[in-house]
Amino acid sequence: MSNAPVDTGRRKFLTATTAVVGGVGAAAVAVPFIKSWNPSAKAKAAGAPVEVDLSKVEPGQLIRVEWRGKPVWVVRRTQEIIDQLTTINDQLRDPSSQEPQQPAYAAGEERSIKPEYFIAVGLCTHLGCSPTYLPDSFGEQVEGVKSGFFCPCHGSKFDMAGRVFAGVPAPLNLVVPKHHYVNDTTVIIGLDEGESA
Template sequence: MTSDETTRRDFIYVATGMLGVVGVAGLAWPFIDQMRPDAAVRAAGQPVEIDVSSVEPGSAIIVTWRGKPYFVRRLTDAEITAASGVTVDQMKDPQPADQRIGGPADEAKKDWVVVAANCTHLGCIPKVVDSGADGWHCPCHGSVFDFTGRILHGPAPINLPQPPHVFASDTNLIIGTDTAGA
């Protein structure tokens, strides 16, 4: 045996092994590729722009961002007064009402609340109740949230979370964008 034959044989072994690796990768790629999220799922994480010009004071809409529902509510003066009148000892997760109420840059239009529409207890969707400071009641286990989404009583442990959001104009709300960047 000469050293030339050994070199040729080594080359054939390596080439055959590489061809096998490329073949296995070619067969495995469709299975790996099908695990990627489709375009609709990738787009769901993008910010959502909502025209809120038709939302009257005292009414709310439900929007979906990242596959989850969110309440966008325009508060009346009476609702803001009722929410501001709730004392810290009445709340399970204390937070001032003015930290949860926002709106366009115009100070007179700070009457919007954007909160998750899922109860923080078991994920039910609370229903709107128009009485005093009680804004939302969870129909499953009785959690009560005020108009700003703060938990007043019931089994829910924390306030309704607020998504990152900003008002691009007086009528356009963008959910899913960092408010610090605006």
């Protein structure tokens, strides 16, 4: 055992230096770690509103866009399709859209701001499969109904306003996202009128 005097000044210096270096190292690790909690630019863009040009959408045509990583349908309904919406209410689970699957301005039989255009998230409310648009052959699924959406996963059926037929696995109508029209041919999906991104 050595009886040499202990240099307390040196010990304090080394302890302080180690603490400072350790603190700098912890900060160097913490900053990128905390930054990783923020959404990436790609994730922010995926949740951003989507502008859709309707000028080239033909009557009866469905176009798909992506919003928040989900398929969104925009269908230009014909007057014949719009007229048929009121004739099938007795076959539907929620014909007046009482369940909150849409903004208040899109409730009711048409489930849209403009009757000509139907906008919905293209995912079945049963297990999230994407239904198939049947513009002319939906009558094979529901007698007397020309057009609609059929989910091939478990057989759920939706009319041209995304309202679910009774007696199928899907419990709710298709989701109608927030949206508003900038002009006659442009719709913004993901924002209500007056809302900012």
